[in-house]
Amino acid sequence: MEEHVKRMLDVSFSATMRISKLAKEMKDGGEDIISLAIGEPDFDTPDFIIEAAYEAMKEGFTHYTPPKGIAELREAIAEKSRKENDLDFSSENILVTPTKHAIFMSVLAHLDDGAEVILPDPAWVSYEPIVKFADGILRRVPVREEDARLGQEELQEAITSRADMMILNSPCNPTGKMMNKEELKMVRDLAVDNDLLVVTDEVYEKLVFEGEHVSIASLDGMRERTITVNGFSKAYAMTGWRIGWLACTKELLENIAKIQTHSVTCATSFGQKAAYVALNEKEKSEKAFEHMMDRYRERREIVIKRLKEIDGFECDKPESTFYTFPSFDHDKDCMEMSMYLLREAKVATTPGSAFGDRGKKHLRLSFANSKENIQEAMDRIERAVEKL
Ligand SMILES: Cc1ncc(COP(=O)(O)O)c(C=O)c1O
Incomplete structure (x- = not known):
């Protein structure tokens, strides 16, 4: 059958598929591959959350x-948003759905055909395809070389009269940067002046080592024009559960709820019950979270120290997330470098170009x-780079 659906032609699975596929083949073939390309916590979901799902299932909560989610979870998320993010929302402003689907629905529900979307470069891999599925036009804005922040002039230049929306991700995958108040206010002013809707993905909100995460929707003038997306995947090690949420005005939420109703219907029932327990049992959650954060903190130090010792590599310490985004100064582009490290060092990395052109001379580790594994991987990378 001939494939001709226009919307699909411009979207591929992922630029990094070739490397992931090869890494898997090598591993299956018995080679000792270490992956630094992992995009999820290497911890299992804490037991008390698993038990809550099991209890819910046994009680027939199947x-x-x-569609918008169970009342107690929506209320708990609203309370969290008020207390932790300074967002003036009640449960009626919350819709429960997987984080990625929340972004997908937010864009689909609020973007007209051919309208433009401002997206920083680099940015997480799925925003671009999502905008394309919604028949939007992307305007990528490279972050500044010196500090990986958005520049006012560059942003202003990218915003035309056809711009309808901006997608933000702070803390950022892949750079590990958080937008500071000054940057957020600058973005706020541009969003207000140009009447843009902002979709902000804050799924790494809790994985912060230094500084303070600020939700852009808490800034004056942003409540009415922001959809805040968040979820349980990263902070609670619950990637497979597919439970997240979005928070916005009731007006914005109504169109999104139509898509939810006619697509997935609702998020998994017992997953929602377990997510409620994760939010409600604060002491247990905190303990499990601190255990993970202590490990991430330790590993971050190791990666940064080791990267500094590798010839041609430079890397800022990430303030947040579990990613580093080093640049390298070699003839190879990132795809070639990533492939070289896989073959020579048996270490899987993500080429920076997967996140946009700005990442061409970067790898995401x-x-x-x-x-x-990290120590061993860094030993191997160092030896491989010495050979270049
Ligand atoms: C920046 C960012 N947003 C959203 C997601 C998707 O989150 P979820 O798997 O909870 O849908 C990811 C997953 O890696 C991510 O890195």
């Missing part, structure tokens, strides 16, 4: 839920892996 049916559909209301994740430290969601054990200390021992």
Whole structure:
């Protein structure tokens, strides 16, 4: 059958598929591959959350839920948003759905055909395809070389009269940067002046080592024009559960709820119950979270120290997330460098260009892996780079 659906032609699975596929083939073939390309916590979901899901299932909580989510979870998320993010929302402003689907629905529900979307470069791999699925036009804005922040002039230049939306991700995958108040206010002013809707992905909000995460929707003038997306995947090690949420005005939420109703219907019922327990059992969650953060903190130090020792590599210490985004000064582009490290060092990395052109001379190295594996991987990378 001939493939001709226009919307699909411009979207591929991922620029990094070739490397991931090869890494898997090498591993399956018995080679000792260490992956620093991992995009999820290497910890399992804490037991008390698993038990809550099991209890819910045993009690028969295995049916559909209301599309926007169960009442107690929406209320708990609203309370969290008020207390931790200074967002003036009640449960009616919350819709429960996987984080990625929240972004997908936010864009699909609020972007007209051919409207433009401002997206920083580099940015997480799925925003671009999502905008394309919604028949939007992307305007990528490279972050500044010196500090990986958005520049006012560059942003202003990218915003035309056809711009409808901006997508932000702070803390940022892949750079590990957080937008500071000054940057957020600058973005706020441009969003207000140009009447833009902002979709902000804050899924790494809790994985912060230094500084303070600020939700842009808490700034004056942003409540009405922001959809804040967040979820349980990263902070609670719950990637497979597919539970996250979005928070916005009731008006914005209504169109999104139509898509939820006619696509996935609702998020998994017992997953929602477990997510409620994760939010509600604060002491247990805190303990599990601190255990993970202590490990991430330790690994971050190792990766940064080791990267500094590798010829041609430079890397800022990430303030947040479990990613580092080093640049390298060699003839190879990032795809070639990543492929070389896979073949020569048996270490899988993510080429920076997967996140946009601005990442061409970067690799993304994740430290969601054990200390021992990270040490070994860095030894191998160092030896391989010496040979270049
Ligand atoms: C920046 C960013 N946003 C959203 C997601 C998707 O989150 P979820 O798997 O919870 O849908 C990811 C996953 O890696 C991510 O890195």
